[in-house]
């Protein structure tokens with residue numbers, strides 16, 4: 001039973017990486033888009049593309065927290081105690097990012113928009129890095145079992161965390177670039193399509209390089225996970241790699257829809273590979289999933305909520321997603337008479 | 348050099364517990380302000396939406412559309428501050444979560460589902476104005492209301508569980524070995540506490556929104572649009588208020604029965620006795636005497652159980668060892684917060700009564716300035732009332748985090764850097780709060796500057812969605 005919960009947890013992590021990740025990655029491209037004039041057009045596309053769905057994406061993270069503290073309370077306590085610093089930074093980054101994005105959409109003067117924009121972009125980079133570093137700390141066995149605190153510094157400032165942090169950052173940037181190519185194509189905007197296509201290719205190469213360096217690092221620093229990745233999880237890794245490469249091929253051929261699907265699979269492959277590689281451990285080599293699990297009553301309650309999620313949340317989510325994909329959601333709700341008058345009175 | 352080491356040493360030695368308590372309290376107190384809006388605004392919006400569709404009322408339609416936009420902003424802020432809370436449970440109280448997560452977490456798992464639903468339907472409702480048939484669109488708002496209600500019930504059930512822990516068995520070393528999730532969620536404190544908070548959400552949300560329009564009316568904006576907005580919001584609040592008094596009264600009696608020490612702090616009762624006075628204000632001193640304030644003889648006893656009247660025995664703070672009850676200081680905080688909640692609650696009740704009588708007798712809202720001024724203040728007052736209620740609940744439970752099972756000091760993180768995160772969080776939230784208010788006001792100014800409220804084309808008619816934001820230059 002605890003295995004099922006762990007699988008659900010891994011799937012939720014994957015969903016967060018793929019859906020939330022694209023939002024963070026878009027923030028990365030926003031950050032490096034250049035000055036207000038040069039970056040104006042890509043920024044507009046970015047803002048428009050993460051409009052409606054971004055709100056829902058945070059909930060994945062909350063879901064992950066809630067399921068972990070309910071199903072695996074001791075492991076959760078260990079992780080939170082040990083990785084206090086990067087998790088706190090991530091939390092602060094999320095506040096800053098969410099708020100500044102919401103406000104950027106609602107304020108109108110250029111100066112205040114630029115301020116919010118910068119806060120949004122910078123925190124978009126901070127959060128995925130911290131999350132990746134947390135994963136690295138766990139994967140390399142730096143979090144002790146039993147609700148104990150490990151080393152407060154080395155647990156996230158270590159070779160594995162550095163690599164996984166960078167991997168998270170580059171992977172979400174890659175994903176976002178592929179999404180944005182698709183968005184730009186939908187707008188029939190050849191210039192922006194090309195703009196993000198170039199970035200997608202470059203970031204894909206960077207992900208691959210970081211991945212290879214990562215393997216070397218894991219070999220020395222996180223042997224259990226290294227063995228997993230090169231053994232049990234190897235098919236997943238290969239599949240992910242093929243998908244990532246395939247996405248680039250399709251991008252070059254202008255088949256953006258297929259490219260997007262493959263890019264999603266590639267990033268999902270990364271997360272799943274990590275999970276498979278450290279199976280059956282929750283905290284590698286000290287705590288297994290089954291020994292960390294909460295009593296069965298709790299797990300049954302979690303199954304009920306997961307069932308409810310399938311019945312209630314999933315259809316709504318798919319509907320929202322379908323609407324967004326069919327571009328049936330206007331960028332900012334119903335245009336108000338106020339907005340319209342302002343357009344009318346321009347110049 | 349050695350001073351630098353000393354400074355570092357000092358920093359490293361800061362006791363995390365008071366900082367963790369302060370940070371938790373601060374972020375919760377912030378989040379809870381957004382909650383009433385998140386829970387009740389969708390309901391108010393649907394009332395306006397319904398009126399627009401049923402009576403073909405253009406003002407009501409515009410109101411519903413604008414409210415749905417504001418709602419989205421407050422929802423966004425609510426979501427991020429809520430996300431921080433879920434980080435904090437682990438970051439600040441890892442030993443609490445490690446030991447009790449399997450029980451305490453259950454209601455939160457349900458909360459997650461409801462907030463998921465809420466987030467999705469807020470987006471659909473907000474973006475569906477032009478793309479859906481009017482009634483279909485209306486119905487996409489209903490899940491927001493339901494999810495808000497059930498979500499609130501789940502979260503408050505978790506808090507109620509801290510007050511009345513049940514639904515688990517422990518082994519000899521105190522670890523949870525089995526959990527009955529139904530018992531956990533429907534713990535003894537849950538029915539009344541969730542009811543009280545839920546009604547509070549509608550009460551506070553209604554008064555808050557109404558107070559904005561009351562301010563507008565005081566400034567001379569008395570058109571149909573403003574009156575409609577005021578009426579919808581204030582009516583909901585005015586209906587919720589008397590209900591809240593009743594629920595609060597029942598809750599107080601529950602506390603008397605089940606959490607006698609908290610009740611002693613509420614009523615400022617140092618020693619167990621009968622014929623206990625209800626002291627308004629007043630102060631508990633370290634020698635156990637109560638000075639100042641206005642004692643009303645016998646009332647606390649009488650209210651605790653009207654059946655036995657003034658001879659009802661009320662348990663005092665001294666009935667448990669000092670290590671198992673709130674400190675004097677905490678007891679004073681609880682008592683003051685209690686006076687504020689009940690005092691302001693009574694004031695809001697009288698205001699609602701005035702409004703109700705005016706409708707009953709004259710078929711319209713009271714139009715005079717005194718009423719409008721009070722209505723304009725009601726939003727802030729209601730928020731203060733609700734915050735005070737939470738202080739009663741939370742500080743009154745001290746020193747327990749899980750009543751009679753775990754103390755706060757044993758639950759906290761050992762990380763000594765909490766004071767730094769506390770300062771960072773306070774600064775960030777203050778900035779967030781100030782900007783949120785500025786943005787909402789900016790939106791309303793923009794809406795107003797646009798003048799009249801004539802939609803040129805039918806708002807449900809399909810049209811090209813506008814791309815990009817209104818032009819920067821034109822609004823300066």
Ligand code: HDD
Pocket residue numbers: 503510536539540541543544547550551591592594595596598599600602609688689690691692693695729730732733734735736737738739740741743
């Ligand atoms: C704004 C709304 C509001 C109003 C008008 C009142 N309250 Fe309240 N009260 C709350 C909002 C609130 C609250 C913030 O929502 C609390 C905190 C926890 C809870 O469930 O409700 C609360 C807590 C709370 C508690 C503590 C429960 C516990 O510790 O378990 C008691 C005993 C009362 N209330 C009683 C009353 C009485 C007798 C009222 C009548 C005058 C009253 N409240 C008015």
Ligand code: HEM
Pocket residue numbers: 368369371372375376379440502503504505506734737738741742744745747748755
């Ligand atoms: C359902 C929601 C809530 C839960 C689960 C919850 C949980 C907690 C926890 C775990 C603590 C730390 C332990 C302790 O000090 O007892 C705490 C403290 C506190 N909370 Fe809550 N809380 C909730 C709602 C609120 C709200 C809305 C407020 C608003 C003011 C609030 C005010 C406080 C205060 C003031 C403290 C510090 C008490 C003290 O240390 O003296 N809580 N809460």
Ligand code: HEM
Pocket residue numbers: 055058059062378379381382384385386421422423424425426427428429430431432433436462463465466495498499502503544
């Ligand atoms: C009395 C206590 C609480 C109530 C009634 C409450 C209610 C709400 C509501 C209605 C929302 C939706 C956002 C909005 O509309 O503004 C929200 C957001 C949220 N709250 Fe609270 N909350 C409470 C306390 C807490 C606590 C203690 C936590 C800690 C885990 C929490 C976690 C969250 C999260 C994670 C969100 C974001 C959900 C989303 O994205 O939709 N809340 N809360």
